[in-house]
Amino acid sequence: MRYSVYSILLFVLAFSAVWAYRINYDTREVISQIQVIRAKISFEEEKLSMLEGEWAYLNRPQRLGALTEKFFNYLELMPISAANYAKVDAIAIKSGTEFEPPTALTILNKSNIGDGDLR
């Protein structure tokens, strides 16, 4: 009886030692993985920040204003004014052929302007 209790305890001890050993190394492995992922996140965040900066730079009010003037013949964009407000009932419901909104590509193709001009 005594020996069987001892052997069970010994087995439990051995088992928990192995378990603790494995957990220890698994944790280290996970920490190093986290570090790699963090480095990746940091790298991606850096890229994101760069792209956001670039996007904001390309969309700065000054440039958009200049582009609106340059492409006025095609886009006919005007500053929004009080005359742009209408009651919902005043809008005629469209019928027949669907209107296709112009894309940047169609505008470029039609206006013979190179990509460089958009900078």
Add this chain to the structure above:
Amino acid sequence: MIRSPLRPLLRIIKARESGINPDFIESQEKIKRLIKKINIEKDRAGQRILLLMCVFILSFALIGIKMFVLASHDPLYLTKSSRINFLDNRRNKITDRNGIVLATNIKTFSLYVHPHELIDKTKTAIALATLFPSLSVASLKKKFHDGRKFLWIKKQLSPEEREQVKNLGEPGIYFGPREVRLYPNGRFASHVLGGTTFGREGVSSAELIGQAGVELSYNNYLLNYENKALVLSIDLSVQAIIEKVLAGGITIMNARGGSAILMDVHNGQLLSLASLPDFDPNDRPDLPLQGDPSLSPLFNRAAQGVYELGSTFKIFTAAQVIEEGIVNEDTLVNIRGPLFFGKYKIRDHHYLGEELSVENVMVKSSNIGTARLAAMVGGTRQKEFLSRFGLLDLTGIELPEASRAKPQSPKRWSQLSTATVSYGHGISVSPLHIAVAYSSIVNGGKRVFPTLIKNSEKNQKPKQIISNETSIKLQNILRSVVKNGTAKNAELDDYSIGGKTGTADKVNFEKPGYLKDKVITTFVAAFPMEQPRYVLVVTLDEPEDWSIDKPMRTAGWTAVPVASEIIKRIAPVLGVKPNRIITKNIVHGASTKGTN
């Protein structure tokens, strides 16, 4: 140790004499020896046990302490320490209220040299000086040869410059990563953003710290990587329109500068704060070392400068006499003048008649009428009333520069001071103070505090400082000023505007008195007057309108048209419903034309 003999002769002889076996004596001696030995061993074992016990107690105590230290740490401790390597150098971005980026970081490179590793020092010096004209060959050569082991060449390189330096192929030239602050919109909202500079610098990184504006006041917030982007209350589209129109106005009116503030009257949020001339925060100029600092582009005229803003103050006098029930808006006031205070004379800009109603005193902007109204309340109450609107204290806006805009009021509040303060002379405040005070006038009488932060908790429980009834009466008066008074030029078909003009002579800083023909004109507008949502303050410094044969310098001719144009352009962007709305059917096809 002297051992006692096993068979001591004396005892053996005695034993033999008495017939005892001498071996018995020997056994007794052996037992004695053994007992002694055992006692010595016992002592030793006791000492060993004690030692062992000490070692065990000490090691358990150590383990216990370590366990306690580990347990008492913040669980994030480990993750934080592993994160710091990558992200310690980040500065959070700043966006406008709609999420448009106003300030972000981009990675560039710094350039430094280890002179002792260079192979051909002269060639390198010439090559670097050719690439960067600001460097001189002679000084580079001298620095390369003076025995130093490290030399900064440039703190920031563009990718092209980096490529060119790389192509030199010289060992000993190094690049360090460096984050720089980018303000993609250039000059827009420059006084709000302020700018950054490099703090502590190292080879692998440099700390970006705020230099002015929200970059400085929110420096700690921006440096804490656990925080998200700083969202300002500024609306970039509105800011861009206001700066454009204001710049145009300054050119047409031949003014030295100007400012414009757009504030939400209910929550104190500033949708726009513009001050011209401005600067590019990407390349922030240095502070001027000589001359008038208020002429520097860095000077924020909207929140930093204090000026006598003239007749815009009259509404506070009207507010007080109406609020205290002394008069109502129809009570007639004697405006015969001039009024004399010792040798000081108060008169109107031109003859306005003998008496006017309180409303018309505002509409026609009568100094005499306002001074008489102020005399009804007296200096002490006037001072208390103005302080309720925050006109005697700092605004508390989140700009470090604004802490210098402490209003200047009379030290001794005499009868004369009461009279002049009633129409805005002898008291200097910033345009932002006026925006805040007018917000309370038109928002139903609630005190608001200005803020540049979208989710600010500053105005959650605003204090009632005048009654809603008084506020409504004052709104009607402000509307009349635009309909029939000094601000007629602001009248628009689509939006109903209310407001008050102010034209004040500039103070002469060289000798006591005022400058001739140099004015600061202000127009404070509220719109839409059906239910005021915004207050706009436009200020022009030394404007002169030459559209007719003589120069016109009053606010009605200068600041009012600029403000009117601003409102005409921004109201649709802000979603303010116009008075006239298209109700007839829109022709199909016309709707395909967009708007920007």
